[in-house]
Amino acid sequence: MNTLIKNATIITMEDENKIIRNGYITIVDDKITFVGEHLPEDFLPQIIIEGKGRAVLPGLINAHTHTPMVLLRSYADDLPLQEWLFDRIFPVEDKFTAEDVYWASMLGMMEMLRSGTTCFADMYYFMDEIAKAVHKVGMRVNLSRGLQCFEPDFDAATDTRLIENEQLFKDWDGEGNGRIKVYLGPHSVYTCVPEYLEDVAELAHKLDTGIHMHLSETIKENQDCIEKYGKSPVRHMYDLGLLRPNTLAAHCVHVTDEDMDILAQNNVNVIYNPGSNLKLASGIAPVGKMMKKGINVALGTDGAASNNNLNMFEEIHLAALISKGVEREPTLINAYQALKMATCNAASALGLDQVAGVIKPGMKADLTIINMEKPHFYPSHNAVANIAYSVQAADVETVLVDGRILMEKGEFKTIDDEEVIYHINKISQRLFG
Ligand SMILES: [Zn+2]
Incomplete structure (x- = not known):
């Protein structure tokens, strides 16, 4: 499966200054294959994630x-x-x-x-x-x-x-x-x-x-x-x-x-x-x-x-x-x-050599995508400071693990959330009355 994230602000965490604006990330199966400002010409994506107004972080x-x-x-x-x-x-x-x-x-x-x-x-x-x-x-x-x-x-x-x-x-x-x-x-x-x-x-x-x-x-x-x-x-x-x-x-x-x-x-x-x-x-x-x-x-x-x-x-x-x-x-x-x-x-x-907590080719695609089009992110002087001091959990939009989308625009792809809440309410009733 080929996945492309385009036009995003990429906080690579490779070093403090390596932030790519309007960048592209290509993913083949579970791994990142490219991170940069220009899309490789031969990459044919099956899934495209629009990253305009979005920041991509290591998960x-x-x-x-x-x-x-x-x-x-x-x-x-x-x-x-x-x-x-x-x-x-x-x-x-x-x-x-x-x-x-x-x-x-x-x-x-x-x-x-x-x-x-x-x-x-x-x-x-x-x-x-x-x-x-x-x-x-x-x-x-x-x-x-x-x-x-x-x-x-x-x-x-x-x-x-x-x-x-x-x-x-x-x-x-x-x-x-x-x-x-x-x-x-x-x-x-x-x-x-x-x-x-x-x-x-x-x-x-x-x-x-x-x-x-x-x-x-x-x-x-x-x-x-x-x-x-x-x-x-x-x-x-x-x-x-x-x-x-x-x-x-x-x-x-x-x-x-x-x-x-x-x-x-x-x-x-x-x-x-x-x-x-x-x-x-x-x-x-x-x-x-x-x-x-x-x-x-x-x-x-x-x-x-x-x-x-x-x-x-x-x-x-x-x-x-x-x-x-x-x-x-x-x-x-x-x-x-x-x-x-x-x-x-x-x-x-945690000894995760293949994740490393950075966004670079060869690493597993464990990524968190944040919607930066919110009042608390403007003006955007410093993307890292915005994440450390201003971001809210509700800004998280899409999450990938091992190259697979587990949440897309706030919707779980592998969890039936209503079923989970139903069981949690039942368990809580039994344990606490
Ligand atoms: Zn503990």
């Missing part, structure tokens, strides 16, 4: 979320993390069925596509259902089964969660033309005993796959870890062998200089979730400092119960604004750097 990548938590959106708010998680969230999650998770992940994907996200890193359970839903919808994903274990004398050979995560890897890693990747998901230092974490590290090594975890999210997590193990969560995870170049460490809010050095030396990817960290009053990650130390920082929404949406543009806005305000340094995270966190940095964090 946004949500590097840390728990998609089915959309079912818990606005259910428990304005509480500290420990109380929110253990007293409100976990008890309802215990009632979720596999079918609930399937429909919730469909709802989450509707929301993500509507806000320009093409790929996400998900940690949850009933992951098989999420894999099925992603396979059907056509998004790109990195899945990990949330792993927890409070018993030091557990048996790895019979641990259901570990077995499920390994089975998920065997069943789904590389499926959907390589769109689906599977990592291991040790939840955190406070939900996994050290012996268990060591086994997770060993399994990740055996499967040659990555690790997705929460790390140093709250002061309480740090204090408890120091009290129990005599070291910070970062040092603890490092000693247990979990900090690697293909580790996604969500949050890293309360990290010391020594912690940051450990993260940098081990090429760990830090996933910054400003919305969730603010809402749960966890604090603000020192991302400016981390970036100066050479740590790759990507962005995530976290689950919709602590955000309360999956809109990556909101995270980009927050990322660009918060550090300036907190560290009183207006140049700290500029518009381009904030956008990189949701594109190139995130692609690198």
Whole structure:
């Protein structure tokens, strides 16, 4: 299938100044074959997308979320993390069925596509259902089964969660033309005993796959870890062998200089979730400092119960604004750097070599097209600043993943949205009355 996008403003993300006005993108099957100002003469498109008044971005990548938590959106708010998680969230999650998770992940994907996200890193359970839903919808994903274990004398050979995560890897890693990747998901230092974490590290090594975890999210997590193990969560995870170049460490809010050095030396990817960290009053990650130390920082929404949406543009806005305000340094995270966190940095964090979060020939065609003919985009002095500071999720018009159009002018091509809403209402009725 040959697809052409014409007359568009192309924000390539190859470098800060490489923005092509009235440009053309040609796509053959799943890959971009040309990006430039003049249409190659021999290209015969079967699908033409008119890009006049439109900006084309690399599809946004949500590097840390728990998609089915959309079912818990606005259910428990304005509480500290420990109380929110253990007293409100976990008890309802215990009632979720596999079918609930399937429909919730469909709802989450509707929301993500509507806000320009093409790929996400998900940690949850009933992951098989999420894999099925992603396979059907056509998004790109990195899945990990949330792993927890409070018993030091557990048996790895019979641990259901570990077995499920390994089975998920065997069943789904590389499926959907390589769109689906599977990592291991040790939840955190406070939900996994050290012996268990060591086994997770060993399994990740055996499967040659990555690790997705929460790390140093709250002061309480740090204090408890120091009290129990005599070291910070970062040092603890490092000693247990979990900090690697293909580790996604969500949050890293309360990290010391020594912690940051450990993260940098081990090429760990830090996933910054400003919305969730603010809402749960966890604090603000020192991302400016981390970036100066050479740590790759990507962005995530976290689950919709602590955000309360999956809109990556909101995270980009927050990322660009918060550090300036907190560290009183207006140049700290500029518009381009904030956008990189949701594109190139995130692609690198998730090991997506064929996506790379840039628009250039040879890369997979994961693209988000934005309608710039809105009052809040005029006059157009700087397209990147417009995306980082002015864009709204509702401006997203068309989204492609792997060269396939998943949403066209706001209409889903692979999701029956009425069917999804019908099921979500039914599930909500059962769970909450
Ligand atoms: Zn999380």
